[in-house]
Amino acid sequence: MTGPWAEALPWAIVLPLVGAALTPAVAVRHPRVSGFWAWGVLLVTAVLTAGLVSELVARGPFSYGLGGWAASYGIELRFDHFSAWVLPLVVLFVVIVPFSWRYLDHVMPDERRPPFYALLLLNAGGMIGFCVTGDLFNLFVFTEVVSLSSYALVAVGGRGLAAFAALKYLFIGAVSSLLMLFATAQLFVLSGSLNMADVSLRLGEIGGGTAVMVAFAAYAVSFMVKAAMFPVHVWLPDAHAIAPSPVSAVLSGMVVKVGIVGMLRIYQIYFGAEVLELGAFNLALVWLGAISIVMGAFFAIFQDDIKLMLAYSTISNIGYIVLGLGLASPYAVIGAAVHVFNHALIKATLFLAAGSIIHQTGFRTLSDLRGVARTMPQTSAAMAIGAVSIVGLPPTAGFVCKWYIALGAFEANQAPFGFALVFGALFIFIYYIRMLNAFYFQPPVHASVAQASETPWSMRGPVVLLASLCLILGVLGGIPLTFVEPAVLDLLPFWGQ
Amino acid sequence: MEVVDVRPILAPFVSFLCAGLVFGFGRSIFWRRFFTFLAAFIKMALVLSMLPGTLQGVVYVYQFVEFTPGIGIGFRADAYGMFFSLVSSTLWVFTTIYAIGYMQGDRDRVRFFGFFALCVSTTVGVAFAENLLTFFLFYETLTICTYPLVVHAETPEALRAGRIYLTYTLIGGGFALVGAVMTLNAAGTLTFAAPGILGMESGVATLAVIFLCLIIGFGVKAAIMPLHGWLPIAMVAPTPVSALLHAVAVVKVGAFGVTRVIYNVFGVELLRELGFATPLALLAGFTIVAASTIALTQDHLKRRLAYSTISQLSYIVLGAALLTPLAATAAVLHIANQAFAKITMFFVVGAITRTTGKKYVSEIDGIGARLPWSMAAFSIAALSFVGVPLTAGFITKWYLALGALEADAWWYVLVLITSSLLNAGYFFPILHRAYFRQAKEPWPPLEPGRRFETPKTLLFPIVICAAYVLLLGVTAEVPGMPFSVAQVAVDGFFAPVGGGP
DSSP states (O other): OOOGGGGGHHHHHHHHHHHHHHHHHHTSSOTTHHHHHHHHHHHHHHHHHHHHHHHHHHHOOEEEEGGGOOBTTBOEEEEOTGGGGHHHHHHHHHHHHHHHHHHGGGTSOGGGHHHHHHHHHHHHHHHHHHHHBOBHHHHHHHHHHHHHHHHHHHHTTOSHHHHHHHHHHHHHHHHHHHHHHHHHHHHHHHHSOOBHHHHHHHHHHHOOOHHHHHHHHHHHHHHHHHHTOTTSOTTHHHHHHHSOHHHHHHIIIIITHHHHHHHHHHHHHHHHHTOOOOHHHHHHHHHHHHHHHHHHHHHHHTOOBHHHHHHHHHHHHHHHHHHHHHHOSHHHHHHHHHHHHHHHHHHHHHHHHHHHHHHHHSOOBTTTSTTHHHHOHHHHHHHHHHHHHHHTOTTSHHHHHHHHHHHHHHHTTOHHHHHHHHHHHHHHHHHHHHHHHHHHHSOOOSHHHHTOOOOOHHHHHHHHHHHHHHHHHHHSTTTTHHHHHHHHHHHGGGOOO | OEEEOSHHHHHHHHHHHHHHHHHHHTTSHHHHHHHHHHHHHHHHHHHHHHHHHHHTTOEEEEEEEEEETTEEEEEEEOHHHHHHHHHHHHHHHHHHHHHHHHTTTOSOHHHHHHHHHHHHHHHHHHHHBOBHHHHHHHHHHHHHHHHHHHTTTOSHHHHHHHHHHHHHHHHHHHHHHHHHHHHHHHHSOOBOOTTOSOOGGGOHHHHHHHHHHHHHHHHTTTTOTTSOTHHHHGGGSOHHHHHHIIIIIHHHHHHHHHHHIIIIIIOHHHHHHHOTHHHHHHHHHHHHHHHHHHHHTOOBHHHHHHHHHHHHHHHHHHHHHTOSHHHHHHHHHHHHHHHHHHHHHHHHHHHHHHHHOOOBGGGOTTHHHHSHHHHHHHHHHHHHHHTOTTSHHHHHHHHHHHHHHHTTOTHHHHHHHHHHHHHHHHHHHHHHHHHHSOOSSOOOOOOTTOOSSSOHHHHHHHHHHHHHHHHHHHOTTSTTSHHHHHHHHHHHHHTTTOOOO
C-alpha cells in the first residue's frame, strides 16, 4: 500500500545528481547563476523529501523497486524512519546555499562557482541516496559520492593548506572506503545478496561466525573514520577549518553523520539477523564516546582560530552521539538520534556565524576578533546562542540530547557515564566562554573589527534563522521524537547487552 | 483545586517579551523605559490578580508543551510559587526605578536592561515551574542571563568575577541536572507534589545521591557554605544587579529550589524517615554563624552585605530542613523578609556610592547627616536583620525559634541568638559611624536645583522598601499580606502529614 509520494522516491536522488551535472551548462554564460540554480534544485528536492516524510508519517516505511524489479532481485530504495533525516538535511542545504552566494566572493573567482555548486549538489544527492538506499552496494557507492565531493569541496578554497588538508582527508577517507568495500564484498560472498533486508534474513540462517564478525568490524571501523571518532579523528580539524564556511557547515553538520547513519544501517542488518552479541562492542563505543567528548574539548581549549575550535567541538559532539548509541538504552539512543539533527543545526549556525565574522573582518583568531559584537550584534548573538546550545545548556537544542542521553545513562545503570556527559559538556564551555568574552566584553584591537559592518541580508538571514531554530527546538524538544522514537524502538528489542 | 489558566505562563512571558523589545528598540531611552515599566506593572498586576484565588486554595496550572513523553514544560502557580513571584515581581518594579536612576550615563544600557528583564522572567518561571525539568530549564537560563550583568563593567576584575560565577553555578547546574535525571529514573515523574514524589522503594543509597546532587545543585545559588565563594566576588556587578539578583532573585531561586526539593520532591515524611535533613540543618546553622563572623571583618560595604546575605539565606535552608510547620513558615516568610530588608540596604549602599563615591565602611563617618532618609531606611533594615520586634526580621526569628523547639532542636535557638548578636555586631558600627561620628571632610554639596539628598529615582525605592520592612513586621496577621500566603503554602507542604500550624 503506497501513496502517490512513494513513486517520487528515486527523484529525490536523481534530481540533485542531475542538477549537479547540468550546473556547468546552465551557468555557462553567467557563472553566478549557478548559485541560484543549485538553490532552486535543492528547494524542489526539499519539497519532494517533505512529501516523502509525509508519506512516512501517514503510512509507515515504504520501498521502491528501481526499474520495476521487486526487492532482493532489483535494486531497492527504502524510506524508513531513519531515512526521514533527509528532510532536515535538505532543508539545511536550502538555508546554507543562499549564505554562500555572497560569501564566495572572497573565496573564489566567479568562474569557479559552477563546479563548486555542482559539487555541493553531488554531496547532497549522495547523502540523500545514502539514507534511502536499501542495498549494500549502493550504500558504498553513495558513500563514495559523498566522500569524493567532500574532498573536492575542502580543496575548493584553493590555498596551499587547503590542498594539504584535502589530501589528508582523502588518504584517510580512502582507507575507510576500502574497508567498507571489503565488508560489502564479504557479506555478498557470505549471503549471496546485497539487499539489506535480504542479507539480514540470510545471515540469520547462516548464524554467526568469524567471517560475519570481520565484516561487521570492517564496517564499524570504516564508519568510525567517517564520523571522525577519537582516535581516528585526525583528518577532521584541518579539513573543516580550512574549507569555506558554508562547506564547513555541510561537512561538520552533515557529512560526518554519514558515519552515524551508516552505523545504524549496519546495526539494523545485524540485529535483524540476531547474530551479534554486542555487549563488548557497546562498551567500546561508550568509552570511545566519552573519550571523544573530553579529548575534543581538551584540544579545542588550546585553539585560537575560531573555526578550528568549532571543528574540534564536532569531535566532542560525535562523542555524545556515539556514547548514546553505546549505552543502548532507549532514552540514550533516542538522544543520540535526535542529536544527529540538532548538532547539524547548531554546527551550521556556528560555522555560518563564524564565517560571517571572518568574511566581514578578515580575521579568524579570538585575539584579533575582540569586540566584534559591537559592530556585528546580530551575527554575534547567533554565535552566542550557538555556543550556549552546543554546550547543552537550556533552553536550546543542545540540551535536548544531553537530557536524553543522561537519562539513558542512568536508565542503563551507567551512572559514571552520566556524570561524564554532564560535566564533560561543561568542560567544553571553557572555550566558548573565552570566545564570548572576547566578542562581547573586550575592546577591539583592530580597526577593521571596530569598523566592520553587519553582513548583507543573504548571509545574515540564514544565520539568524538557524539561531532561532536552536532556541525553538530547545523548547519544543519533543518534535524530532516523532520520527526518532519509532525507529529506535524498532531497533531496540535486538539491542541490549 | 486546580484551574487551567494562562496567567502562570503569561507572567514570565511578559518580561521575556519586554527583554525582546528592549533589545530591539532599546536605543531610545524613552522606549526602553516605557517597555520596562509597562512589563513590570503588567507582570505585577498579573501576579496580584491570582492572589485572591491562591488564598482560597486555588492552584492555577498551564501545560505549555511536551518536552519528553509525559514531562512537559508546565506552569503551576501554587501558594509557594505565588509567594516567591509576588516578592520578585514587586521588587522588579522598585529595582527598575532605581536602576534607571543608578545607570544614568552608564555604558551598554540596552544590554543591561534587556538581560535584567530576562532574569526577572526566568525568576518567575522558576517560581511557577510545575516540575523539576521546567525548574531546571529556568534555573540554568537564569545563570546564563546573569552573566552579562556580572561582567557589565568589562574590567579584568569583572571578567574574573564572571568566570568564577559561571564555574560555581554551572557545576552546580550539572549536579542539579544529574539529580533531576536520577529523580525521573527513580520516581517515573518529575511533577512537584505535596507529599513528595520519591519513595523508600528506590533504596537509601540512590536517595542519598539524589538528595546530595539536588542540594549541591541548588545550594550553590543559595550560597550554603562551602558553596558560597561566588557571591562576594560577584558584588563587582552594578548595584541594582547586586540588589535584585544577588540579594533576591538568583540566591532566592537557589533557596527556593532547596525548599522545593525538601517538600515537593522528597516530602516531609520520607525525609524524616531518612534523616538527610539533619546534616543539612547543621550545615545551615554553621553557615549562619560563620558567614556572619566573616562579615564582621569586611570593610567593603557591598562585601559585608554579601556575607550577611549568605548568612541570611541559610535561615531559609535551616527553616526548611527542620521539617516542622512553624520552621517552614519561617523559611517561606524569610524569602520576603530578607528580600525587602536586603534590597533596601543595597539600594542605600548604591546611593552612597553614587552620591559620594564612598565604598568602604571606614569612609562613611557622618553620612547620616548627608543622606538622612537613606540612612534611616538602612537603620530599619539593620534592625530587621537583628530581629527587633515590629520589623520583618523578628517574625522570621520568632517562627524559626518556635520551629526549632518544635523539632526538639533547642540549640538552633542559640544559633539564632548568636546570629542576632553578630548581625548587630556588623550593622551597628555602620550606624554608629553614620550618625555619631564627624565627617572627616565635608560631603559634596547637593547639586543646585536638587531638593533631595540623592536623585529621587534612587530615594523613592529606598523609602518604599524600608516602609515595607516595617509593614511586614506589624501586619503579620492581616489577611492578604504575604504571611497568609505563606501559611497556605505551608499547609500545602504538611497537609498529607497532618498537623499544620
